[in-house]
Amino acid sequence: MDNIIKCRPIMDEIQAIFLKNDDWITTLPRKFNIGISGSLSNRCNIFGQDFALALAQKEGIYGFNLYLGGRVGFLAQDADMFVLPSQATAVFVAVASLFKTYGFRDNRNKNRLKFLIDAVGMAEFRDAIEKQLGFAMPSSGETLCASEGGDHYGKIALNDGSFALYAAVPSGVFSGSDLSDAAEVAASANGALRFTIEQNLIITGVRDETNALSSPLFVKYPNRPSPYMANLIACAGTEHCPFGVIPNKPDAIEMGEYLARVVPIQDAKIRLYWSACIKGCGIHGAGDLGFVGCKVPHNGKTVLGVDIFMGGTLSGEGGEGHLLLKGIILEEAKEYIAELMVQYRDHRIGKESLEKFITRLKVRYTNHAIGFVMRWNRLMRLENNVDAMLSFNLKKQGGSHREQDEIFEFGTQIIHGVTGENPYDTDEPLAEEKKSYRHKAPELAEYASILEKMVEPNPLKRSVVFTEIVVELKKLASEQ
Ligand code: SF4
16 A cells, blocks of 8 residues: 555566567676665665665656665665656666676676676766666656565555455475465465565455465464564575575574564564575665674684674665674574564564664664673573663663763663662762672672773773673683
8 A cells, every 4th residue: 555656567568678588688797686666665675676766756746766786785876867657667778788788797796787887986877878768867856765664464455455465484485385375375366476575475366364364375374473574584595505604594483483482572573684694695784683694613613603783774765784793603693682672672662663673772872782782681691590681771862872981881780780779879980989899799790890890980991892891701601
């Protein structure tokens, strides 16, 4: 219902140009991903495509803004061009022809459209599109992509009065007989079977919802899954890809199931995107939380792990996530994420999505601080069984984004939580005598020197960055 422009006819028109056409088959320098979104929601990672037409409005007319040069890790750039639906195919042909003629072919790592645009500049490339078209194009309008992206679970009302039913396919693992079941449900509804970029299924044209939902398909692939499973992406992983570092698909499912058990949440949108190696086919940078397989040194051995990214966005003009935690042992990653989910559950406003929650969180805290809360809380809950958890304070507006301030705030919070007292009675710790709380918090004796350094009255002697505290925590763990 949030679709403004019907894109299927445009897609069909574009496909007809290159399908079974020798002029186009294998003639492009390399892959050329196309996205067209006529919706207020970004359901196809539109800014991650080489050629992207995103819903826009200019002078009261709906059309598309053209974005070019997206690839894993890089969002497509605004080409400053407003395209009417009737012009979409011609603009596609112009851009694809330029890529075919001028795209780099000598270096596989540099032959996506992005590199051609980087070399000539977007303004010049835009001029070349106009020359190909033979007429001038207007500058861009207002991109309309403010709503949440990703799949909707449950049912979606369609314009013809029927419904589209969603089926969650964890990590996209699906067999041939499952496909037959899905096709049967679609055929009996006189509808169609669609695949989403979040590796789920949608069956359109459904009028008898109860009957459709009673099919074996929806027993195996639920229509209303846990939010941790609803928007899950996982690339091929070691089982099917030679580049894979971790199995990936089973790891993503295991984390989703663990989170559903340990931190159940209702009515949430949580996008967990997994890539088994740095090539990033699981578009980890676009996820609320992204995972990339890696190897981690641990107790003299090398074990499987993940780098964890946070803060990819699909709304607005999209945004890439940034590194949150590096080299986390794969088996423990779910426990770290569970700690962030506890914070999300406890601090979300209404039915706030994880994307919006993280956006709010990042206004207040650095990624280092957020990662530290996850690390510390996991350590206290699972390895020490001590109730000395940290909690984000999102009532306070803004944040200094100085790690030293955040360290002091967290040290104070931990000490207060355990002893019932602040380390200092005023905001001027230097003016006060340093208190000793060690005898009041024997359960934290092991961590006393770390905590004391976190709240050291003299800022010159206080811990400056979270990395140094993490090094101390790791040292303590290896001494055990
Ligand atoms: S991200 Fe790496 S492991 Fe996953 S499909 Fe791509 S190349 Fe293969």
